[in-house]
Amino acid sequence: MSITQNYKLNLIQWYPGHIAKAEKNLKEQLKRVDVVFEVRDARIPLATHHPQIAEWVEGKTRVLILNRVDMITPQMRSLWIDWFKRQGETPYFTNAQHGKGIAEVARAAQAAGVELNKRRSDRGMLPRPVRAVVIGFPNVGKSALINRLLGRRVVESAARPGVTRQLRWVRISEHLELLDAPGVIPARLEDQDAALKLAICDDIGDASYDNQLVAAALVDLLNYLEAVATDLLPKKPLESRYQLDSISETGEAYLHALAEHRYKGDVERAARQLLTDFRKGLLGEIALEIPPN
Numbered sequence: 001m002s003i004t005q006n007y008k009l010n011l012i013q014w015y016p017g018h019i020a021k022a023e024k025n026l027k028e029q030l031k032r033v034d035v036v037f038e039v040r041d042a043r044i045p046l047a048t049h050h051p052q053i054a055e056w057v058e059g060k061t062r063v064l065i066l067n068r069v070d071m072i073t074p075q076m077r078s079l080w081i082d083w084f085k086r087q088g089e090t091p092y093f094t095n096a097q098h099g100k101g102i103a104e105v106a107r108a109a110q111a112a113g114v115e116l117n118k119r120r121s122d123r124g125m126l127p128r129p130v131r132a133v134v135i136g137f138p139n140v141g142k143s144a145l146i147n148r149l150l151g152r153r154v155v156e157s158a159a160r161p162g163v164t165r166q167l168r169w170v171r172i173s174e175h176l177e178l179l180d181a182p183g184v185i186p187a188r189l190e191d192q193d194a195a196l197k198l199a200i201c202d203d204i205g206d207a208s209y210d211n212q213l214v215a216a217a218l219v220d221l222l223n224y225l226e227a228v229a230t231d232l233l234p235k236k237p238l239e240s241r242y243q244l245d246s247i248s249e250t251g252e253a254y255l256h257a258l259a260e261h262r263y264k265g266d267v268e269r270a271a272r273q274l275l276t277d278f279r280k281g282l283l284g285e286i287a288l289e290i291p292p293n
Contacts, residue, residue, distance in 0.1 A: 012195035014208035015187050019138075022182040025167050027056065029179055032131055035061045035112045037105070037178075039136035039145060041201055042066040042093060043287050045080060047194035048137045048203060050184055056135075061112045065105060067141035069093035072287040076232050083291035096144035106149055113175050129177045137203045138183030146170060146180050197221075197288050202279050215271035216251035218278060221288060223247060234284030241283055 030036075036057040040048040045066055053062075064084070069077060077093055084091045092108060094101035113130035120127060134142045149172050170178045185204065189195040198204040199214045200221075223246055225233055238246040238254070244261050246254045259270035277283055 035132040133179040219251035
């Protein structure tokens, strides 16, 4: 389903100067890196895949991490595990905010270190710590992951895009050094359905979109998912939250009805609240993407 076709959406584009600069520095640092931790949002694992990652990390060990596992159902998690395995990948699911899944990620880094130092030993070189980089879109939980791996807060972490602005090496242990990098995003977002999901999930700067259009699109997307994947979503999440059924409404009509029902006709306030409630998980465990096929 294309969720942008019903909307006269201005193109969602966001490529602030600090990201362009960070991407240039990141490419230079990648020469020194052994392992790449690619962090995605478990609610939208395809939309948060950077199309250039494969090119950047060619020949390096890549560990795929789907963060915010607490925000999707266990059934959806199983479907994604199966789908990624068919692509030849093993995803690690984490909730970096609360430390879930971090031990498995640490073990994956440790295994990569053993392999690295075996190769060094075979060439008569001394062992050294593994150098890893954490890459992903803004606000997918990269800094929270690093703080969890380290066991204390050393890099700034917040629930909004664009907090990390500089590249910084952090020594996790005698076996692992991690490069914390700002979120990277394609210079141009060609897939506007994916861009809309980034906006819904707060994985892109809010200056790039209109809250009312994005909130209305979220309603349409939830109605669509409820129709095609009933058993994978909470039952009637909008009606449960707002005592206002959405099924017979377009997203735009529902947003205006919600504004009248709850917010004295203030449509912008209704849009902001709806997006905030989704992002905080108050509508339930909802993935916005289903594995293809």
